[in-house]
Amino acid sequence: MWRNTQVGWGVISIALHWLSASTIVGLFALGWWMTGLGYYDTWYNLGPWVHRSVGIVLFMATLARLVWRLTQPTPQGHGSRLEVLMAHLGHITLYVLLLFVMTTGYLISTADGGGISVFGWFEVPALVHGLPQQALIAGDLHWYSAWALMLLAVGHSLAALKHHLIDRHDTLLRMLKPTSR
Numbered sequence: 001m002w003r004n005t006q007v008g009w010g011v012i013s014i015a016l017h018w019l020s021a022s023t024i025v026g027l028f029a030l031g032w033w034m035t036g037l038g039y040y041d042t043w044y045n046l047g048p049w050v051h052r053s054v055g056i057v058l059f060m061a062t063l064a065r066l067v068w069r070l071t072q073p074t075p076q077g078h079g080s081r082l083e084v085l086m087a088h089l090g091h092i093t094l095y096v097l098l099l100f101v102m103t104t105g106y107l108i109s110t111a112d113g114g115g116i117s118v119f120g121w122f123e124v125p126a127l128v129h130g131l132p133q134q135a136l137i138a139g140d141l142h143w144y145s146a147w148a149l150m151l152l153a154v155g156h157s158l159a160a161l162k163h164h165l166i167d168r169h170d171t172l173l174r175m176l177k178p179t180s181r
């Protein structure tokens, strides 16, 4: 039930998938919204603080997710060999983009040498700072890679719906219901 098998996902993988997906969409919306706020808005500083804190927690969850993913069996893909290959490459790209978005977010935040306070619980030190135009370049990369991540996630969701509605595979259902074996 907790672990994955050759035919289905366990509770841990399912929980991490859906919690991450909703957090990513939330961070995208918050990031977009907060960068349009005026200086005197209450959320002008609070928004980025929440965005960075949630982003760091997501980063830690993603590292745990990758460790779990690499030490567990993975359910076999459905469809033609090409579809299975495309799905595999798509999933790897989602992980790579996710790590890239979070890294560039970190680089924007640490550009001036200050660490990142995570909900005031602990501080992540600024390991890289003072690179030429660090905040500006990391900011651009953050914005474009966040968009790429969202677009790929939309394609990924459509593929999941195609498996479910057209091919009648259990791909989506097994990401909702933990394997019983």
Ligand code: HEM
Residues within 6 Å of the ligand: 024, 025, 027, 028, 029, 030, 031, 032, 035, 048, 051, 052, 053, 054, 055, 056, 058, 059, 098, 101, 102, 103, 104, 105, 106, 108, 109, 116, 139, 142, 143, 146
């Ligand atoms: C999947 C995770 C994330 C997504 C989808 C995301 C998305 C976004 C978006 C859409 C913006 C608006 C960009 C703009 O208008 O220029 C933004 C801004 C920002 N993000 Fe993220 N972000 C994520 C993670 C992080 C993390 C982990 C950090 C730092 C620890 C971070 C720090 C920032 C900062 C400081 C800004 C403000 C940039 C500015 O003022 O131009 N983000 N984010």
Ligand code: HEM
Residues within 6 Å of the ligand: 017, 020, 021, 022, 024, 025, 069, 074, 075, 076, 077, 078, 087, 091, 092, 094, 095, 153, 156, 157, 158, 160, 161, 171, 172, 173, 175
């Ligand atoms: C930001 C949004 C999302 C991201 C970043 C994301 C990311 C991922 C990743 C990386 C995997 C591969 C898991 C692995 O092999 O370790 C995966 C699997 C999966 N995702 Fe998503 N996902 C998102 C949203 C969604 C949505 C909205 C749906 C449904 C409509 C969905 C349905 C699935 C399904 C069914 C699988 C399992 C595929 C299989 O068993 O081969 N995902 N997702």
